[in-house]
Amino acid sequence: MTDEESLSIRLADDLDGQFEPLVRLFQDRLYGFTLRLTGSPQDAEESTQDTFVRAYRALERYPAERRRELRLRPWLYQIALNVVRNRVRGRMPTTVSIDGTVADVLTARADERPEVVALAAERRRQVASALLTLPERYGTAVVLRHVQGLSYAEVAEVLDQPVGTAKSDVHRGLRLLRGALEPELLLEAAGSY
């Protein structure tokens, strides 16, 4: 049994006691998810908090049986997605600020040379900002599958789509993303040779 499955079983009997472990288990993932959708650490932080508060209110209302059978991961991503959509609805797109530093420090390996790390960091910044230029539908599908590592079945559940549609949205998103990245890649290649 995974941590997540045993957590939903414990939540069924003891919501107040088990809610803190739930936040600890999912906060980094949901923050990472909302950060890639919004491009703003501030929006991501507030969206992550809203997500958990809404989740708690919903869990309070659910009977124990429903809590026990809940697939927490897709359920939480779905709430987060709704939170982000509600926040950006009616709001003009803001300037994109990309936080390279946190992710780069976390993913840099000690044995990697600084210039390699810097190059990778730059590349990731470009991927992150290209993701934000995709139409929401495809960007979200790519983030769920390839940034967050959800299975296609989970992506489909989050997006409330058939698995086939989720798959084709992910593939379309990847194609669009590669297309958006190409000019930068050409420049980078020109600079390094």
Place this chain on the structure above:
Amino acid sequence: MQGREFFDDLRALGAVRAPRNVLEEVLDQVGLGDHFAALDTALGPVFVAWNRVGVSAVMKTGTAAEFGARFRARFGREPRLVADLPAEIGTRFDLRSVTEFERAVLLKAREIPRGEVRTYGWIAAQIGHPAAVRAVGTALRKNPVPVLIPCHRVVRSDGHIGDYALGGSEAKLMILQSEGLGRGQIAQLVRAGRSAPPSQLAANG
């Protein structure tokens, strides 16, 4: 573009940490955050923290800021200082930070009435682990809510009063004295307890 590198880059974008205040903000908004206030005891003022689960910590520190820092270090949450304790303090406890065994020890210690003492061995036997006397001592030292769960009423079988979570054996003696027991009386109770069933190991009356 290398396919593998592209997917590695995407995956790396997910490796971020949520800011530290997310957990506190969320717990606070749903009413599960910790508050704390000062409480006067036989040991002088102590700080007591509680949340919706129950009382989460009792610590004796010089200042509220020091309490906040120790609480954060131990529980990973940020408590908020308030003026008053709730009226019904001490009826429910937040024992999420302890193991099942420790919880059994603490709940058993809670049954010992004021003005009485029991031995570590008595607790061990009562919770069905008669050999785990040392582990009982360790569990009591880790009591997150001393005074309210009266771990000070558990003493050594040789009549020494033993360790105390809230500031050594002197503090333990002081609080037992405030409950009407002197050092000699404690030893006497323990000696009497060796020949009497544990349930009769009590102060006079």
